[in-house]
Ligand SMILES: [Zn+2]
């Protein structure tokens with residue numbers, strides 16, 4: 010089940026022969042998956058592909074996206090273009106600050122898609138131009154603009170774009186933390202792909218981690234009311250479903266049941282998974298897995314003050330209005346500003362969030378209570 | 384969403400008052416969950432409960448279970464009993480080699496359930512008695528016997544027992560590895576519960592990790608055939624479903640599709656999740672999430688030699704016979720011994736494995752192809 014074992018040598022010999030003696034053009038899905046697997050662990054093969062690669066970019070943890078609104082996409086650049094444009098601003102990139110995201114088909118073969126994350130130095134104190142202005146010009150010269158990662162996750166329409174961004178952010182953050190072996194404190198040798206790192210002393214291999222998270226839409230037994238919550242520190246007036254990290258030794262259903270008890274203080278009668286999941290990279294890397302649960306509406310709600318400002322039952326009509334508001338204002342530009350109004354349901358998360366999809370399906374009557382089980 | 388933030392202080396003050404001024408007797412589920420959460424992070428509170436706790440035990444990574452066959456359970460001991468019996472063998476335990484597993488109700492309040500993992504010193508060279516014999520006697524004196532963890536996971540009938548064992552093994556292994564900060568190499572201060580560790584220098588907090596794994600039963604479009612695989616190094620004649628760790632940036636469905644391509648070299652037309660999941664602690668900690676997928680049967684199978692010895696399509700009747708054999712011999716005592724026979728379908732995994740449940744549901748016609756989607 011773990012992907013890499015001693016016997017991998019055999020497979021690599023087969024793979025190397027396959028990938029060096031035949032063209033990678035017109036590869037099917039199986040070949041693409043195996044090529045990515047090969048690039049992930051073969052640093053020298055990946056290094057030799059790097060100058061032919063295409064790249065997406067973060068500068069100071071802000072993502073380069075197309076200028077179109079609201080349907081944004083990551084801007085993909087060729088290696089040479091990126092090198093030249095960044096060079097004009099005194100910026101550099103290399104394999105050390107890049108991670109492998111995907112394999113792309115060209116007319117003749119397959120090439121890697123990398124994510125490159127660089128930090129821009131502050132301009133000199135006597136500079137006539139601010140850093141913000143520099144980044145704006147750099148974005149322009151690269152055919153796009155820099156934006157907040159969370160906002161990009163919430164608003165990008167294509168699942169592929171969101172999942173690539175989740176991978177980009179997760180691998181970048183993981184690779185910035187895993188420098189030393191947690192067991193013996195020796196240096197870790199990071200793979201070029203950023204898909205693993207090996208201790209130079211004890212040979213233990215560490216992989217990028219992310220945790221399963223249950224996200225659960227709670228309804229009452231009539232299925233006409235939903236319990237939504239407002240997180241501390243989230244944008245005013247935005248309500249969403251209850252979510253939380255799974256703990257060791259829990260099934261996903263047990264995780265959902267515990268998180269609901271911890272966060273809103275109620276017990277649910279049944280929990281069902283929804284066959285929807287989404288990688289989500291902030292604040293920590295996770296894989297959100299959607300559930301529905303049924304709870305009696307007369308239970309006393311007691312929110313965990315560490316996490317939540319409020320949790321309330323809403324009618325399907327109230328939630329539908331918030332959905333409509335959100336769809337009409339996908340960038341949440343008209344968030345309520347007064348303190349009172351911030352505690353009222355105005356928005357749900359934008360369409361890029363799995364919570365949006367779950368709530369929307371419920372509003373549309375597509376999440377029935379049938380088939381529910383403990 | 385992350386469980387612990389700065390504002391936790393507020394909640395702790397509330398919690399401390401609640402848990403010290405009222406009896407913990409007759410707590411509901413919500414109170415139990417919040418008490419466990421409090422014990423997890425409050426070392427001093429957990430330390431003061433330790434002498435009142437009940438404990439389950441591993442010695443040399445073997446688990447103490449009841450003598451009954453085949454329905455084994457972990458042996459639960461009182462702190463005083465365990466201290467006395469181990470002491471008779473020159474063995475000790477304390478909080479440092481124990482992890483918090485659960486909260487148990489007594490007649491008057493709630494007490495912690497710990498898992499304690501100790502290593503037994505080898506007997507002196509001139510000892511008349513072998514270590515194996517010593518452990519057998521120790522097991523007897525504790526009212527049980529020591530057994531292999533994997534076999535215990537595969538054969539314990541109660542989900543609660545299996546999940547507690549998964550937690551015990553996962554936290555024990557994690558706590559043995561996470562001694563130094565991967566970012567700055569300073570010492571990590573481990574919580575008494577083993578639910579987290581904080582860097583003494585950079586204050587970064589690390590949590591026990593486990594990864595989502597897709598486990599997928601592949602059927603043909605008629606739903607009369609299933610594709611099962613035999614893992615390298617697994618017991619002879621045992622076939623199971625395709626499984627593999629999710630990678631950063633993948634949904635669970637994408638993970639299942641990629642793992643199937645990587646491991647058996649075929650493409651599937653549809654994937655659906657089954658609302659079944661199971662924590663599994665070996666070889667690495669994971670959360671297995673069950674799926675079904677449909678694939679055309681005429682595709683050429685090409686197994687990844689690193690992982691698998693073989694992958695084959697079987698009829699429902701063939702799988703049913705293997706299920707019957709497995710149920711009649713749940714400890715797999717009659718595994719085939721000749722090399723040829725080891726490559727033939729004789730068994731599926733025992734009832735403690737989620738693969739067993741998935742395959743059994745399919746044999747019984749409970750996994751229909753309806754509702755399938757890409
Ligand atoms: Zn090491």
Ligand SMILES: [Zn+2]
Pocket residue numbers: 564565566567568569582583584585586587
């Ligand atoms: Zn540190």
